[in-house]
Amino acid sequence: MGTQINPDLIAQIVAGFSFLAFFKLFSLVLIFFYFIFTLVVYRQVTLMNQILETSFTPLVKLTALVQIVAVVVLFFLVFLLV
Secondary structure (H helix, E strand, C coil): CCCCCCHHHHHHHHHHCCHHHHHHHHHHHHHHHHHHHHHHHHHHHHHHHHHCCCCCHHHHHHHHHHHHHHHHHHHHHHHHHC
């Protein structure tokens, strides 16, 4: 009294599988995690700059901000183009 596998259902699932959709979803998830990482890096840079003031403090903060903007742009590019 086991359940039988329906070959038609399996054929529909395999035919409907899109490698491109899988790649897009996987890329978006990875970029989202990288975005979280960039926010953590920005927070650490901000805390570091409060403790240790140097002449290149604005450059480090700007680099962290540029990284956040780049990740957001990359996220939207992958979302729209792939």
